[in-house]
Amino acid sequence: MRAVDIISKKRHGEALSREEINFFIEGFVNGSIPDYQASALLMAVCCNGMDSWETVDLTLAMANSGDKVDLSRISGIKVDKHSTGGVGDTTTLITAPLVAACGVPVAKMSGRGLGHTGGTLDKLESIPGFKTDLSMEEFINAVESIGLAVIGQSKDLVPADKLLYELRDVTGTVDNIPLIASSIMSKKIASGSDAIVLDVKAGSGAFMRSVNDSFLLADAMVKIGVRAGRDVMAVITDMDQPLGMAVGNALEVKEAVEVLKNKRQGPLKHISIYLAANMLLTAKACSSLDEGLIMTSEALESGRGLNKLGEMIQRQGGDRDVLDDFSLLPGAEHIIPVKADAEGYISSIDAEKIGLCSLLTGAGRSKKEDDIDHAAGLIMHKRVGDPVHEGDILAELHINKLDMFEEASQMLRSGIHIRSARPKLKPLVMGMVTKHGIKRFDSEEQPI
DSSP states (O other): OOHHHHHHHHHTTOOOOHHHHHHHHHHHHHTSSOHHHHHHHHHHHHHHOOOHHHHHHHHHHHHTTSBOOOOTTSOSOOEEEEEOOOSSOOTHHHHHHHHHHTTOOEEEEEOOOOBSSOOHHHHHTTSTTOOOOOOHHHHHHHHHHHSEEEEEOOTTBOHHHHHHHHHHHHHTOOOOHHHHHHHHHHHHHHTTOSEEEEEEEESTTSSSOSHHHHHHHHHHHHHHHHHTTOEEEEEEEEOSSOSSSEESHHHHHHHHHHHHTTOOOSHHHHHHHHHHHHHHHHTTSSSSHHHHHHHHHHHHHTTHHHHHHHHHHHHTTOOGGGGTOGGGSOOOSEEEEEEOSSOEEEEEEOHHHHHHHHHHHTSSBSSTTOOOOTTOEEEEOOOTTOEEOTTOEEEEEEESOGGGHHHHHHHHHHHEEEESSOOOOOOSEEEEEETTEEEEOOGGGOOO
């Protein structure tokens, strides 16, 4: 078997066999297949696509390219949640404790953010003392003990994905559904959970801008998961404006805690409860979504979800007193309001530009080696549809580098649009994908 023949076969639009895909991935990881041949295959895939079985075979080959996590020692169905990324998307810090508080173990391996703000690990590391680099034994012991742990991905987990993504990033082959789906699902499969809920974002602040593309990606990932023996479902949610009001690491931790204290209403709370309920349903901890919604709402309102977050913080070396004393979290030296210069209604908010504003404050990283300012970011004061008067505060920037304020504030203003007419609000959830197929929701079918 030769790499050049596999490249030629895909260049002519033919389907690759499982043996050919395994040969290519194994050779690329061990160095016997060079970067230029891997780049050629990636471009051929982008031009000619992959069928669903090829995508499954690619995903499993990538998942088997390194270490795999064995969670069999932990009793019960282990459930995981993955978001395709967005702005102000702090759902993991809410959903994971709620689900664990309902008796379903959550053993989650997360990544760091590259772009607008930090990822889940960066948010958690804004808590003094919190350790995300637990050994595998410590990780499993924590889930056995309290039902919940969130750690960083091992460098030996799915090395094929890291190597392929580095090539995709510099060869214009990132934007391809089979390659995106296999990248995400190879890590989820290797992480060892039995059940997976995918939150696939659509909109200006999402990786997939169009709703149709989000459904296609969700469908591809669900099919991969099911064929790999996992219980998987996906929901398609709106990311045309930030999900929460906070964008930035310590700021998002505060907002998540306020949601778990039942002191904060709005889309972040609603989506978090909805995702948690679907996690319970996928893990067979309830018999219907309605039952799952009741269970997760009770876990929130009773304070059991907040207590579970505190248990996780303490177990992973953090100071759980942050739950009652936000001054223990990093705080920015300057908090500066950005005010409206017109009157009307917020007609739209470009989530990507809000994310870029947060990046300019120091809350994100442009390169993997960049340091993050855990205190930096912004707090939105308005959402789409809100009335606004001249001089009203649109957002507060939390910033330590004053020389970046002007550029950050201009980016913020460019992303908030004010019109005279009140806009029609978009639904939070556009639909769902299960092993039974795709279901799109209209405005009257909104589940939350």
